[in-house]
Amino acid sequence: MxxxxxxxxxxxxxxxxxxxxxxxxxxxxxxxxxEFVSIIGHSGCGKSTLLNLIAGLTKxxxxxxxxxxxxxxxxxxxxxxxxxxxxxxxxxxxxxxxxLAVSKVFGGTRSRAERHDWIMRNLDLVQMAHxxxxxxxxxxxxxxxxxxxxxxxxxxxxxxxLDEPFGALDAxxxxxxxxxxxxxxxxxxxxxxxxxxxVDEAVLLSDRIVMMTNGPAATIGEVLAVPLARPRRRVExxxxxxxxxxxxxxxxxxxxxxxxxxxxx
Amino acid sequence: xxxxxxxxxxxxxxxxxxxxxxxxxxxARRRFDPIVIAGKLASALVPPAIVIALMLIVWQIxxxxxxxxxPPPSQVWNEAYDLIxxxxxxxxxxxxxxxxxxxxxxxxxxxxFGLAAIVGVALGALVGQSIWAMRGLDPxxxxxxxxxxxxxxxxxxxxxxxxxxxxxxxxxITSIWPIxxxxxxxxxxxxxxxxxxxxxxRLNQFEFFVKIMVPAAAPYIFTGLRxxxxxxxxAIVAAEMLTGGVGIGFFIWDAWNSSRLPDIxxxxxxxxxxxxxxxxxxxxxxxxxTRGTTAK
Numbered sequence: 001m002x003x004x005x006x007x008x009x010x011x012x013x014x015x016x017x018x019x020x021x022x023x024x025x026x027x028x029x030x031x032x033x034x035e036f037v038s039i040i041g042h043s044g045c046g047k048s049t050l051l052n053l054i055a056g057l058t059k060x061x062x063x064x065x066x067x068x069x070x071x072x073x074x075x076x077x078x079x080x081x082x083x084x085x086x087x088x089x090x091x092x093x094x095x096x097x098x099x100l101a102v103s104k105v106f107g108g109t110r111s112r113a114e115r116h117d118w119i120m121r122n123l124d125l126v127q128m129a130h131x132x133x134x135x136x137x138x139x140x141x142x143x144x145x146x147x148x149x150x151x152x153x154x155x156x157x158x159x160x161x162l163d164e165p166f167g168a169l170d171a172x173x174x175x176x177x178x179x180x181x182x183x184x185x186x187x188x189x190x191x192x193x194x195x196x197x198x199v200d201e202a203v204l205l206s207d208r209i210v211m212m213t214n215g216p217a218a219t220i221g222e223v224l225a226v227p228l229a230r231p232r233r234r235v236e237x238x239x240x241x242x243x244x245x246x247x248x249x250x251x252x253x254x255x256x257x258x259x260x261x262x263x264x265x
Numbered sequence: 266x267x268x269x270x271x272x273x274x275x276x277x278x279x280x281x282x283x284x285x286x287x288x289x290x291x292x293a294r295r296r297f298d299p300i301v302i303a304g305k306l307a308s309a310l311v312p313p314a315i316v317i318a319l320m321l322i323v324w325q326i327x328x329x330x331x332x333x334x335x336p337p338p339s340q341v342w343n344e345a346y347d348l349i350x351x352x353x354x355x356x357x358x359x360x361x362x363x364x365x366x367x368x369x370x371x372x373x374x375x376x377x378f379g380l381a382a383i384v385g386v387a388l389g390a391l392v393g394q395s396i397w398a399m400r401g402l403d404p405x406x407x408x409x410x411x412x413x414x415x416x417x418x419x420x421x422x423x424x425x426x427x428x429x430x431x432x433x434x435x436x437x438i439t440s441i442w443p444i445x446x447x448x449x450x451x452x453x454x455x456x457x458x459x460x461x462x463x464x465x466x467r468l469n470q471f472e473f474f475v476k477i478m479v480p481a482a483a484p485y486i487f488t489g490l491r492x493x494x495x496x497x498x499x500a501i502v503a504a505e506m507l508t509g510g511v512g513i514g515f516f517i518w519d520a521w522n523s524s525r526l527p528d529i530x531x532x533x534x535x536x537x538x539x540x541x542x543x544x545x546x547x548x549x550x551x552x553x554x555t556r557g558t559t560a561k
Binding site: 087 | 466472480
């Protein structure tokens with residue numbers, strides 16, 4: 001069986017003036033359909049760059065991103081991104097924001113009534129149907145992120161890309177949204193890649209955790225499988241041996257073997 | 266530890282909804298309270314009324330000596346009473362009320378400014394979107410925008426060989442620069458995230474323009490339009506003084522030639538009030554169109 005998503009020897013460097021800075025070096029990873037993979041690393045290690053490469057928002061310098069054996073070279077709705085700062089359009093209501101995506105992606109294939117039902121289905125999925133006529137400024141940060149997830153899901157993507165989706169939220173809201181994402185993942189089986197710098201979040205949500213070494217020229221240091229049965233419950237897991245072992249492994253990687261050295265140069 | 270606090274939360278609903286409703290009705294009731302409205306009106310109207318009254322008194326005293334070169338307010342009131350009291354009289358082609366003259370000037374402004382708005386937003390979008398268009402066009406714009414409105418008039422008279430299109434052109438060329446420049450700044454300031462959203466959705470150029478660029482840049486565009494309409498009202502009066510016709514600008518020139526100073530003063534008041542209304546009109550349209558846009 002060939003991999004669903006394959007990152008094939010990817011290098012990424014940025015040229016600025018005469019200087020070329022190498023951000024990512026020799027990234028190799030395969031992800032199966034339905035898998036939930038987290039990418040974790042210290043800030044500046046290029047994990048967001050990696051997500052942008054998969055999304056097609058930035059181009060690889062060498063190597064290739066292959067989705068179902070087809071090369072990715074531009075962004076598209078089959079690789080929907082949930083941005084860290086939600087990126088909802090503030091002049092549109094919640095419903096209109098999702099409608100913008102749905103009418104663009106399914107405008108030719110589904111009737112107006114079908115599209116309406118589809119938007120409401122996705123709003124229900126993130127429990128935001130009650131706020132359909134509100135503008136982003138009128139709802140809380142957690143709600144905005146829910147709508148951002150609904151917009152991404154409404155594109156019916158092959159891969160869902162989450163770019164530190166809960167980074168800007170408080171701990172309680174973050175827990176709610178993690179539960180929501182777990183629930184959605186178990187219902188839809190969507191292949192998901194999530195960038196995070198929260199160890200607990202990574203262990204709780206992922207099937208595998210990809211740990212990045214520090215930049216420049218960051219690469220994948222280690223990949224940890226999380227052999228926890230689903231559905232997972234955070235209360236039970238807090239004393240689960242496997243959970244604690246995985247957590248320890250990630251912590252050791254991040255804080256012992258690849259400690260973040262600030263301004264090393 | 267923070268994990269401990271997260272674990273115990275099972276609440277799914279979002280609270281504080283009833284509180285919102287109560288606050289809203291309370292606010293709504295207060296809005297229709299006549300005493301509050303009267304108070305607000307008074308605090309808005311009384312201070313300017315006092316200032317205007319004081320100015321009129323000072324002016325009356327300063328100009329009441331027989332040797333004064335300018336008429337005092339009492340003389341203006343007496344001699345130009347028909348202009349003040351009957352803005353809409355119509356006694357033949359050259360003898361019409363000031364309101365008609367203002368409307369004729371406004372019509373010119375509407376055409377010239379309307380064209381400037383369309384062309385200005387389109388050019389501004391181009392300059393904001395393309396780095397090469399900006400490099401090529403921006404220096405030209407920066408030089409041309411400093412040319413005073415009337416400096417264009419001889420050239421446009423020579424080009425159009427008629428006073429009416431010349432006046433329109435002067436309005437157009439005066440008001441277009443702030444529209445272009447503000448639109449360009451607005452387009453350049455569209456957050457990268459909105460562009461990424463449009464790239465992921467694969468919006469085409471036209472969809473991006475209508476659905477992302479114009480709404481995202483709308484606050485900037487309306488700033489440009491507001492400056493532009495102010496400039497075009499400045500330009501029309503000056504242009505009409507030279508091109509003739511029946512506008513409010515020409516009326517002033519005509520009154521000067523026949524030494525009717527009180528008429529000029531009344532016309533100035535008309536121009537000022539009209540300019541103020543135009544500014545507020547564009548600002549109100551802008552506030553209506555961009556509601557919610559500026560909020561983060």
